[in-house]
Each structure stands twice: as structure tokens, then as C-alpha cells.
Amino acid sequence: MRIARLGSALLWSLHAAATILQNGQVREDPYPGQAPRIELDDSWHSYGADTEEISYKGRWDSNHVSWWSAPGIKVEFSGSQLAVSFGQSTSDGVLVAYRVGSLDWQFSNVTADSTYQFVGPELGLDEDLVKQHKVFEMRVQIAGVSVASDESLQVPKRFEKKVEVIGGSLAGGQFATYETISSWGYLFAAGLGNAEHTITAYPGACLADLQCYGGNAHGMTWYWNRASDPGSRANEFFGHEPEKFDNKAEQPADLVVIQMGGNDHRHPNEIPGNEFYHAYVALIDDIHSTWPHAVVLIVSQWGQWVKEGLSYVPTQVYEEETRKVHDHFRDRGFVYYFDTSGILQHNDINPKNHPTDVGHIKLASHLLQWTRLVLRWNLEPMGEVQHGTLYWNDQQEY
Template sequence: MLGYSFVTLALACIALAQSSIVIPYGNPYLYLNGRWDETDTSWWTGTGFKLVAKNLKEMTVYLGALTSQPASVGVSVNYGAWQTVNLTAGANAVPLDGLNSSPLSTNVIRVANEGWQNNNIQLEAVEINGDAVPEVYTPSPVNFQFIGDSLSAGQYCVQGVINAWNFVTAENFKAEHSIQAQPGVCLTDIECWGNIHGQSYEFFQAEDDGYYNDAKHNYTTPWNFARDLPATHVVIHIGANDASTQYNISEPSFLSTYETFVTELRVLYPTQPFFIFTPWGWPAPDGTVGYYYTSPSPYVQLIENRNALGDYNIFLVNTTGWVSWADVFPTNQHPTEEGHVKIAAQFSTWLTEWGLFPQTSWATPAV
């Protein structure tokens, strides 16, 4: 939670003009999720912010020069469908179709980066109409931490990560989420399909691997996990790039890296359940599916080794058979938008059978 105390809230500076209210970055009325660096700039797909206000009629987002040109974001009004809006440096009037019309009604606006690249928004302030009444966003008690590669970043989908299975799963459960997923990334800390680092390194940084090609910010800074809303569940789906013929990381080597990674994650998340996905594979037109890391499975071995250490709060999610040729783009075998919805439905069913059920309502209702 990039949040603040109620004392800070009471002392927060909100510039009131006759016709508008300007809420600056860092104000508790802007609830930030995901990862933001020391320049108030977002990184990683799915990063964004929420704003809650009564009598809301209009919203303008002010962005600085470090903003991607453009940065595509999804905007959801009152938990409705996500609409794509392209933002650029300067003032951006954001369409808010679907607002509650009553002055006493609460409106919830959610903004999230869609892209795994060109996803930097340097947030300076948000301006709303002067007779609006901003309120503090209350996050859901369920907060997923997702870790992965292109298969979790919504690569090739129309709305990027917003179409991805993990984002859809969080929506299904009326949950918060943080998504550290980067196309082409290996778990192993090697240069992989243009990513200078692997997830075993990059996950612990504020910046995603796109930093390397960013002339304005070509460095990483360690992420301060105290800024996060504490995760309640950790979900990892990774290994496709390690196993590729291009890099061909052996099963023992991959397992060793995964064990070290999970050990480091346990320091951050000592009591949270970990859900480890097996590969759903690469479907082919003839109906077969090419699986990787199967004999022996480092995913199964990881669970067994953690159990042997006394860690029984780690669970294997067997995704065999979840994805078929009909669920992927034929040119790259990545899930289509519909394929991601199918995967989210499969995982949602798995979670309910495990014992996690969707929230009956959002913690901050739009009423």
C-alpha cells in the first residue's frame, strides 16, 4: 500500500480553487498501486491509481516529461468495463462514462497501465471539479502478488495486461493486485530476449526490465516492499523462456534458481500461501501441446523440497490441459483475450476449491 496515516491525511495539502480541486502526487486521496520510483513515475504493467469522490463530474490527469509517449492506460468507472485512454505529458482530460449522477453518490475511478512497455506515467496531480468531495480508497482484503513473463503480461492482447488471466482473476475476486510480469524474461538472472536481467533479480527492483533502454532512467533502484499493500496470496507462473531452445536452462539449474527465489520471497511473505503454476505448454494446430520442464518436473520438486523444509504453505497449480490451440494466437501461441478469460476461470475454480472465495462486494463501494 503506497498509503499514508490518517494523521497525514488530516494534514494533506489539497489545493482548492474556485472551480477545481487539485490533488498532488503523494496525497492520500490518490491511492497508488504497483511500483512507482523516486521521480513519481510508474513501472511494471498494471501499475496505476484509484480515486474516490462524491459528486464527481470531471477529471484531468497531469503528467510530467518522463511519461511514455503515449502511455496507454485502462480506466474503469465504478468497477465497470475498462476503457483504453492514451495519456501524454501535460494535461489529460479523462472521459468518465458511467458516473453516478447523484451528488451524494460515491464514484470510484481506477486507472491501470495496460502495457508491458511504454508504461511510464510521471504522475504530478489529478484535478477534479471543485464541488466534488474526495474520499480515501479502502483496498480489498484480498491482494494478489503475481510474478511471471509474457504469459502473465497480456502480450499481444488488445488491452495488454487488463486482458490477462491474472488481472481478470483479481477482478473476479474483487481483489487488489500487483503484477511483476515481463515478456521475454527468464527466471534465471541472464540476458533473455532483450531483458538484461531475470525475474530472480528484477522482481526486487522498482523498475521493470524496460529501464535498460530508457535514456531518461537507465538504472534500477531496490524496491521498498514496505510501500506495498501486503500481499495475501503469491502466484508465480514462469519458466517458458528459461526452457526455450534459445537459452536451454537445464532443469536442475532452473530448480536451483527457483528454490533460491522462493526462499527470498519467504522473507517478504512469511505466512502467505504460494501458488506455483506448472506450464500450460505451447499448443499446436494438430491438438497436441508441447510441455516443458516435465521429466522430472522442477515445479513438483520445488514443492517437495519446500515441504521437506517444513514449508507446507506452498501449492502446485497443475495447469495441464488448461490451454488448447483454440485459446492462443496462431502466430505466437500466446493466449488470446478469450484464452486468458478461460485460464482465469480455471484458476478461479481452483482457488475456490482450495478455499479462497470471491469477495461479495468491493471494499470501497460505488453507491
């Protein structure tokens, strides 16, 4: 989020004009929270994007540009106003998500070389709250943060535990209402309530380091050590030599959750099962050498639901190979297998073969309880899902 050379990796293509259907009706205000564009003057105290008071969340390159799912910042601030500036290459109209404390996420379109005020009198902060230090969180890229001239930013508290989610479009929430904010990856990680999290996910990403969808010759075994994602825009910036990423320099993850296989299996990639197996083993070995104390959870990958007679029967992708990966590490004690069979039904999958919002919630809920029961983590609050987004039913009859 220094000079924001790209738009948000959180919400890949959503804009305020997009339509969200809810209970069969168009949601009138699909993305509440449009922030006003302002000009900074002497009444503001501005911090550059490289200030230590800004805590960066997710995966960033050395220029503080982020390319993966749900990058963001957290800051503590005093006073009653806060603005964020965006860099010269921010995508026009990109949609950002932001909130104060644990209030609902709000959404605003922003553009390059501009400043928007995200906290102001309209938030309705009473006198006591104005005096307190508050946490502001945004999922996007920035060029700087400003508060009132007589107020300040502070570094927010960092949680001791950390979770990393690795995957493709399913983990990243593609086609969900709020994309990554609605994804099982985010709902699970944020639902823990007491852990930092990074979602290293991108639509179309393969696990195996082989040609994938014609234009990408690398898979997650390679990209896990790179700062940028496999997307075409990153290739425009870096070609085939993206910046390396030092995972060892980051806060070590205590839990790494991996769900991959859909893109490897899909035409035209059709990665052979033995190649997929060896790639999975290689990725877990890499993770374990980097974070030797991390638990790795393999989440099985569903395929299509097939209609048989009067019922729908789910299929799995690379089921034999994925279980074989778990067996390979079984005696070492740090790899677990999470079978998604029976959690989702055919109507939890949308026509794009991705989970609906309800499907994401179901999977996140089961993962939260797995973490509580198997790893004995305390959930604070107890298993919160659909974290911080506003949903409602506006129909009286069913």
C-alpha cells in the same frame, strides 16, 4: 504516477489506430472512451501526485513512476467531474484504461504535460450519484488528479487480502486484445473481487539470474527486489542499477502466483534445467522470508502444441524441474502446484504462442475455482472473469 516519466506499463504499444478483429470483422470502435484534453482553471480543485488521497496500485518507484504490468490509481471523488494530469515524459499517444465504479473499462490516448477530463456530464450521473462518493480507477501513470473546485478526493477502501502475480508476457497479457486487462493474471486477481493485486510481469523476463535475450543480465530473482522492469526504456533511465524496491514495506501478499519458464527455455537463452530449478527455489525462499504467511502457487508453463496424427498434443516447459521445486517445499506446507494440462487447447493459443482472450479466460476461471476450493476464499462476485471489458457478437450467422 507522480511526474510520469514513462508511458503506461499496462498497454505497451496499443494506440487508438490499432485494429481489433472480432468475429472475423474489424471492431469499429476498438478503444471506446477517448477523453477530451482540457486546461485547468479556478473551477478545478487539484491534488498533486503525492497527496495521500490517491491510492497507488501496483509497483512504483520512489518518484511514483511505475514500470510493471497494470500499474494504476484508485480515488474516491465527489461531484460529477474528474480530470487527470500527465507528466513531462509520458509517451505520446500512450493508451490508458479507466473506469468509474464497476462500469466497463474505457480507453483513451494521452500525452505528456497535459490534462484530460475522464468524468463529466457525458457519463450521465443522476443527482443521487453526483452526491455520492464514487471510485475512479485508472491503469497508467499520472502527475495529478483534479475535481470540481467545491468537491474533494477521498482515500478509497483497501481490501484486507492481497494477491501478487509474477511472470512474463503470458501473465502480462502480451498480444491479448486489451493486453494486461485481458490477461489471466489480471482476470484472476480482479475476479476475486475482494483482494488488492499487483502484477509483477514483463514480456521477455527470465526467472534465472543469467543473461537473457542478450541485453539483460538479470532475472526475476533479482528484479523482484527492483522498482523497474527489465525493459530497454528502464535501462535508458537507470542503466544497470535500477532503484531497489522494499517489498516488506508493501501490504503483505496472502497469495503469490508464479508462472515462469517460457523465456528461460526459449532460444537463445536456453537456461539449463538445474539453473532454472535453483532460481525458482531462491525466488520462493525470498518471497517466504519477506511474506512468511503467504501461500505460493506454482503454475506450470506450457510449451508448443505438437500435431500427432489427427490430434494436437501439448508439451510443457521445465515440467520435471517445476515439480521438483514443489517437492522441495512440500513438507513446509505453503507451496502448491497448479497443473495447466488439459485447460487450454491448441486453438486457445495464438500464432505468437500466447493465449487468446478465451485462453486467458479459461486459465483465470480455473485459478479462481482453485482459490475457492483449496484456500477457501469467498469470491465476490462468484468467479467473475473478463472483468469490466465490453465484448459482443455482431454476427447473426455461424
